[in-house]
Amino acid sequence: MLSQDYDRIFLSPPHLGRHELNYVHKAIEDNWVAPAGPNLTGFEQDICHYTGAAHCVALASGTAAIHLGLVLLGVGPGDEVLCPSFTFVATANPILYLGATPVFVDSEPTTWNMCPDRLREAIEDRIRQGKKPKALILVHLYGMPAQLDQLLAIAELYAIPVLEDAAEALGSRYDGRRLGTFGAVGVFSFNGNKIITTSGGGALVTDNQEWAEKTRFLATQAKDPAPYYQHSAVGYNYRLSNILAGIGRGQMELIDSRVKSRRETYAWYQKNLRDVPALQFGPTEPALGSSNRWLTTVTLDPHYTTVTPEQVRQHLETHNIESRPLWKPLHQQPLFAQAPMYGGSVCADLFTRGLCLPSGSAMTETDLHRVAGALREILLP
Structure with missing residues (x-):
C-alpha cells in the first residue's frame, strides 16, 4: 500500500x-x-x-x-x-x-x-x-x-x-x-x-x-x-x-467538547484493539484524577512482540498515518549531559517501548479503523 x-x-x-x-x-x-x-x-x-x-x-x-x-x-x-x-x-x-x-x-x-x-x-x-x-x-x-x-x-x-x-x-x-x-x-x-x-x-x-x-x-x-x-x-x-x-x-x-472527543478516542482504541496483546495503553489515571487524554499513548509488551515502536511508526507512515515516539528523557539529551539525575530506568523504559497514536478531536470512525487496521497488520502474528 x-x-x-x-x-x-x-x-x-x-x-x-x-x-x-x-x-x-x-x-x-x-x-x-x-x-x-x-x-x-x-x-x-x-x-x-x-x-x-x-x-x-x-x-x-x-x-x-x-x-x-x-x-x-x-x-x-x-x-x-x-x-x-x-x-x-x-x-x-x-x-x-x-x-x-x-x-x-x-x-x-x-x-x-x-x-x-x-x-x-x-x-x-x-x-x-x-x-x-x-x-x-x-x-x-x-x-x-x-x-x-x-x-x-x-x-x-x-x-x-x-x-x-x-x-x-x-x-x-x-x-x-x-x-x-x-x-x-x-x-x-x-x-x-x-x-x-x-x-x-x-x-x-x-x-x-x-x-x-x-x-x-x-x-x-x-x-x-x-x-x-x-x-x-x-x-x-x-x-x-x-x-x-x-x-x-x-x-x-x-473546550469541553474537545476533551470529550479525546477521551472517547482513547476509549475507542482501548476497546477496539483489545485483541492485540502487544499493545498496552497508558498512562493510568490516579484515583482522584481525570485526564483530558490529549494524546493516546501505548507501550509495546516485549512478551508478545519483537517489533519496535520505530518499526510501528514507519509502518503507519506507509498508510499515511502520523505517529510519534514518547518524549526522549531529558537526562539522555546531549544538552543536559551534565545535569544531576535521580533514577532514570522508568522513563528510559517508557521511551524505548512507547508511541503516541493519532488523537485529534476531529478524527472520524473511518480514521480510527484505518489506524487500528494498520496496527494489527504489524503487531498480530
Missing part, C-alpha cells in the same frame, strides 16, 4: 469551529490588531472562569510562561530546579535561560509523571550537598494528572515552591479541581497541536495578584510608568496578540 492512497491522518492537528471567526473579524473591524485589546482581556477572563484561577496572563507561548513563572519564584544564576526527565524540552529550557541547573527526577510507572520517592531522594541529596532546590516544576504528561497529593506534600515539607506545567493538561482534573491551579504558578500551552489552540501561545495563571501584574510588566518589555520609554529591569516581548487571543476565545467555547 502506498502512502498517497489515503489522506494523511495527523497526530494532533488544530480543530477549529466557526466561533473563532467571530472574535477575529471583530478585532479586524475595530482595528484591534496590536498586542493589547478586548480579545486578550476576554481570553484571560475565559481561562480564569474555566480553571478557577484568580489571575491569568496570556503569553506568546507556554515556554514563555514557564520562563516568567520561574522568575516569579526567584530562580536565578547558580540555583537548582527540580524537573521531571520525562517531558518536552520546553519544560527545562527556561531553567537554562536563567543560568540555573535542572535536577532531573525519574517517573513512576502508573501516571508516567514524577515519582514521589525519587523526588524525596533528590531533595534530600541536594540538601546534603548544600544545594537546596529553588523550585519544583511539576508536569502533567500527556494530560495525565500527576500524583499531586504526594508530590505537593513533599514540596511543602521542604518549603520548595511549585510551578505546575499543565501545558498538555487543560481540561484535566484532580480531586475536582482543574490542573494548573495547584502550584504557586500554573502554565498552559496553546500550540497548534494542543487540545485547544491560538496557533501559538500560552498562559500563566496564579492566585497572586502582585505576581500577575509583574508578569504583565515583564512580558511587555518591563516599561516603567513614565511618559517616555524608561526601563529598570530586563523585560521580554512575550504578550499574546489580540488577534490570536480571539482564536483562543472561540476555542474556549469548545
